Amino acid sequence: QVQLVESGGGLVQAGGSLRLSCAASGRTFSINSINVMGWFRQAPGKEREFVAGINWGRGSTYYADSVKGRFTISRDNAKNTVYLQMNSLKPEDTAVYYCTARKAPAIATPWGQYDYWGQGTQVTVSS
Numbered sequence: 001q002v003q004l005v006e007s008g009g010g011l012v013q014a015g016g017s018l019r020l021s022c023a024a025s026g027r028t029f030s031i032n033s034i035n036v037m038g039w040f041r042q043a044p045g046k047e048r049e050f051v052a053g054i055n056w057g058r059g060s061t062y063y064a065d066s067v068k069g070r071f072t073i074s075r076d077n078a079k080n081t082v083y084l085q086m087n088s089l090k091p092e093d094t095a096v097y098y099c100t101a102r103k104a105p106a107i108a109t110p111w112g113q114y115d116y117w118g119q120g121t122q123v124t125v126s127s
Contacts, residue, residue, distance in 0.1 A: 003025045012089055046095075
């Protein structure tokens with residue numbers, strides 16, 4: 001099993017920035033089985049949606065159109081940690097943000113294709 005723990009959420013004004021972190025832990029064998037990590041978000045009354053993903057080995061990334069150019073996903077292999085730098089935040093970015101991990105090698109956008117999930121961290125952007 002892999003445990004994912006998010007941190008870094010909070011309240012920010014529109015145009016501001018936040019950085020989310022997600023630390024992965026578990027047995028070495030389980031950690032090494034992870035190929036992709038990513039972030040999803042879910043606003044009240046809406047479905048969980050893909051935000052960004054990163055291939056753990058190659059470092060390749062993929063973003064939802066709604067955040068492209070504003071958000072940056074990165075990873076620190078030594079710390080088993082993935083980050084989401086969010087700039088130029090908008091009120092519509094308000095949601096609970098979830099860290100996720102996948103054993104399959106390709107970044108996927110459907111939430112059902114991920115194997116592990118964190119508890120989520122609230123991001124609120126005020127206008």
